[in-house]
Amino acid sequence: MELLCNAPPHASVPERYIFPPEKRAAMELDGVDGPDDGVTLPVVDLHRAALSGDEGLRQRVAAEIVRAGKEFGFFQVVNHGVDKDLVRGFRDAAAEFFTMPAEKKLPYCSNDQSKPFRLATSTTYDRGETRYWLDYLKLQCHPVSDELVQLWPNEPTSFRPRLTEFSEAVHELAQTLMRLIAEGLGLSAGFFAGDFSGGETQMNVNYYPPCPDPRLTLGLLPHCDRHLLTVLSQGDVAGLQARHNGRWLLVRPVPGAFVINFGHQMEIITNGALASVEHRAVTNSAVTRMSVATLIMPKMECRIGPAPEMVDEATNRAKFREFVFSEFMEAYYTASASREDVLESFMIHEN
Template sequence: MDNLLSNDKFHQTVPKQFILPPKMREPGQVNCTMSLPVIDLRGGSHFHVEDRDQIIEEILHAGKEFGFFQVINHGVSEQLMRDMIRLTEEFFNMSKEDKAAYYSEDTSKTSCLFSSSFLAKKDGPRYWRDCLRLAYYPGPATINDWPDKPAKLREVFAKFIVEAREVSMTLLSLISEGLGLKEGYFEGDLSSGQVIINANYYPPCPAPDLTLGLHPHCDIYLITLLLQGAVSGLEVMHQGKWVRVDPIQNALVINFGHQLEIITNGVMKSVEHRAVTNSGAARTSVAMFIAPDKESFISPAKEIVNEENPPLYKSFVFKDFSRIYIELSAKRVDVMEAFKING
């Protein structure tokens, strides 16, 4: 509990446990002239035919080139998104005593409050982030495990998950259509695992060059939807340089996880990204992950592979991938190499 950064609103120094080794905090080259594609979803899941074709083309281009894009006019209400950020900020601004009941460093728990990252080594450096991680299954059972403070948190977060999941499934449906997969390909086991919410808080850092909010990594799941607050901090790797993702009002950031890259046999990219810190303002964000069922069988889609385009990756059960992903600390090169078909 003492590791929670949000317990102290004004950090004068970076505690030694948050100071990363020089190799881990090298800033790398930043491309200041490039920005992610912005795709207009025209209000939701029902499009005119000509709009649908254009949107599919834009999504496929963004997925192949960047693995990331932002969407506007996506159907999630503006008020709901504002409430999500506000309630996240209110939660982390609660007293240490009010937050204590939710804190845990037990990585087997899917709903808890923690500092740094579950992927950080216990004896290694920590990352400049607090996170409220919530798991959701439809119905009240899991919601009752969520914090009951601030008021309305459970209600608002549950509503956001429903609306944001619809956006995610619409995008997966469009990708499926664009790649020639059968209708509903990503429904069922491939997307029926727990929906995970990470509500993140990155306080102002007195020495941003000494640490990171999150290390470079790719997401383990199928697709990620990120609600950014007003403060930037997300950076995406593109052609050997980091691209800063500036927040766009009422936009959602979309990126693809390892499972989508493997299912599409490398067509849609799962790309490394990180969170950097700043000394001027706290940053708040909310990430939602669509995951396969843990017993789901994952393999490159049969409709995509053939003699000219053989499978690049092995088949596996998702829970086995999860174990190896954690063992390899989410390092993209190592994780993908473990599942690549050699030769």
């Protein structure tokens, strides 16, 4: 497997990574700034007090999250309770993994999506022959067990303990966010607990080496997430873009923040109130960028459809049919992660 992280710096972009002009990101300043008209994502202060007994503050934070979600589908959170040293510890360990000699990483290279830990490059989705400018780790990260940890690499030596700590802390943050989202929508606090969020939590660690000409490439294809909720550590290097009002909005890094976005399952369960928004990654020529996305998944046998509380037969009929999550996963891969194509399979059309 030909990994970017194994190759010496490229003087020019290899032909297989060059996208046709109509698919490129129209970037300025080496792919770091884009046509976002100065719009920035909302930053929600979780106020650790909101997680305790201050009911009024909790309600205000919940309402702010839902308001941000309805407008953008993305927001950032600060004062979230995940220690910055814990975040830095895992990010450093993951970055060290990518920079290890090629022969040490070779045993983990695989395109077999059933593996609970694997290293690969470009993308598994078929959008043509052009390759995306990234390497990535895909791994199962929660619930943590001795058997699971043994599947993770033992080099660097810090990888296993740092991933365990990071996974546990981010999982707790995700549970907090789902409770606040539920309350902000007028649902019971535990609405998203159980099967909706009880699947095996996945993690994508995306590694984007410097690209000699970011104008020609993309780091990650435009897509929407297939699951319920994403908690992303994007570090201090910009590159994530989200669709907003028909244009691409650069998600500018906020120190210590996590970026939160909704997956297709959240859109379907809330009957469109909280939409899954298309996003992509662009490259830059100056520095390596690495993002760590934790993906909260339903159980494969979970039945999903619009929550009765989010449907009104007179004014807001159900927009989606009920299905089993495993059926959605199959449709998602068949549609190569295309938002329109995958949702078309589950939408209810009025006669």
